[in-house]
Amino acid sequence: MTGIETSSGAHPALWPAPLADGAVDATVTVPGSKSVTNRGLILAALAAEPGWLRRPLRSRDTLLMAEALRALGVGIEETVTDRSPGSLGAPGSAGGGEAWRVIPAGLHGPATVDVGNAGTVMRFLPPVAALADGPVRFDGDPRSHERPLHGVIDALRALGARIDDDGRGALPMTVHGGGALDGGPVQVDASSSSQFVSALLLSAPRFNQGVEVRHVGAALPSLPHIRMTVDMLRAAGAAVDAPEAGGEPNVWRVAPSALLGRDLVVEPDLSNAAPFLAAALVTGGRVTIPDWPERTTQPGDALRRIFTDMGGSCELTDVGLTFTGTGRITGIDADLHEVGELTPVIAAVAALADSESSLHGIAHLRLHETDRLAALAKEINELGGDVTETADGLRIRPRPLHGGVFHTYEDHRLATAAAVIGLVVEGVQVENVATTAKTLPDFPGLWTGMLDAATAPARRA
Incomplete structure (x- = not known):
């Protein structure tokens, strides 16, 4: 079986990705790197x-x-x-x-x-x-x-x-x-x-x-x-x-x-912060990641620049990193060669942008947990997207997306990318979200907790 084939029959362990009611506003403590x-x-x-x-x-x-x-x-x-x-x-x-x-x-x-x-x-x-x-x-x-x-x-x-x-x-x-x-x-x-x-x-x-x-x-x-x-x-x-x-x-x-x-x-895992920062970007909200290091060799630190280029803003303080979305998502032309593990979530955000994105320098992702380029193209396209594989990356043209099953191929980063899309696209179901336990324990709990934090003040009112 290749990295992008799916089995016939019923889809195992489908997780309905939560739809955000509005702008996310939360503090999310990310586990260690x-x-x-x-x-x-x-x-x-x-x-x-x-x-x-x-x-x-x-x-x-x-x-x-x-x-x-x-x-x-x-x-x-x-x-x-x-x-x-x-x-x-x-x-x-x-x-x-x-x-x-x-x-x-x-x-x-x-x-x-x-x-x-x-x-x-x-x-x-x-x-x-x-x-x-x-x-x-x-x-x-x-x-x-x-x-x-x-x-x-x-x-x-x-x-x-x-x-x-x-x-x-x-x-x-x-x-x-x-x-x-x-x-x-x-x-x-x-x-x-x-x-x-x-x-x-x-x-x-x-x-x-x-x-x-x-x-x-x-x-x-x-x-x-x-x-x-x-x-x-x-x-x-x-x-x-x-x-x-x-x-x-x-x-x-x-x-x-x-x-x-x-x-x-051990520092917080900054690459695992990607879906939570993306949540602020795609909902026009705000997310704080405590204990974000001022200096680090982690590739995830590039999210500050990449997501700012896609329409948000960030502030690094003694508390951590606060990222704020504006409600607008801009496409990006980015060489992700050095930070390839961030590609799935970046691609998910790009599929929701208002302009085309080109992600390149990432041919090596075909050899990761699955063929991530083929998987991202296939799964986003099956939700109505327009993603084309290139020799060393992806070209993503935004289209209105719809619900459906997002297969993950036992790849934790595919699952978190699907959750990002599911915040603003109703009816996304993530196959085997438990695969996120590879590097991010209880991702579903952290994800729903982030959304609950955004709505808790309204419930108390």
Whole structure:
């Protein structure tokens, strides 16, 4: 089955997307960043001393990462501390009071890792497994078998690892850990996923020679995620030479060293804030996201600029980010190469705009949880839209939309995009909204809570 096929018969688990009564006016506390949580878990597991992750995201992707590390011998203890009245309260952050204590240990096999359909788990953990003593088997959801992994597999082999994948360059596979890895220089084509680079960098301090990763191929997507990896490595005590610091273009060097056990507070997931900010834009309302960082490497920070270009305005204060819509949505011509994960919600907003949009630089989205370009075009068009795939993106011409079933292909970002359209288009039904639990626990509860907050004053009057 391809990424955009649908099964015949009844649609499973249809969720009627709530229709907004008017302008949204709410404060929405977004759970912690998946990208930061899973990178933090890897670095803490490889550290020379115990560390803490505070306000981690509890979602399918992060729990899969934690369970995989436990299977390799790492201790991860979950605690909940007292909650202050002003602490975060979103699902996935346990009111701001949850913390994970990570206790490094000798990595060992045999072990089995379930990656689900998490790109960070399937790509970040094989280098860790190469450091383990014994075989580590990797498998996951059917879609995980279709997602590219050759960059990590080929690079690890070049660095001295032994991997059995039957020549697929994909899951399932077994990494035969030898307790150590030589490391050194390696070339990788990461044009299909920046995670290939991050995967090698995160474990590199534990390689005997460190690593020199040289990207060869087309332009790298999602560079902010590599910058996030570099920043987090440096904060953990690693010496990293990277292009943005004046180093050689497309080359990253990490020296061998011991990593520090950190006390890391996880930022809110700014990409998961996208549908809530979009709600303010499409309803002409206002949404505040508390604790939006002033400085961050998260790609979601680009929403401030993108949604402002589409007709809104934003203000960043000590409380967080407040985004306000004007009631008008303007089409956009945007290169989303570095922030591709924002595309589904941006496309949903563009389908409701008053002028044409061109989203480009995102051909790599065909290799994500599903073929996101084909899926967005198909599903928006079936609601009456006019979306055309291009070689590297989407052309979206606004048309009056109508209700119908929006299939999600087990892709969390397709589900949130459908919810945005459903705010202003009556009768949108989202197939399998539960898939949002991949990175955003209880999205339906947060979504309806946002709408309830907008109408609560009227009910009290």
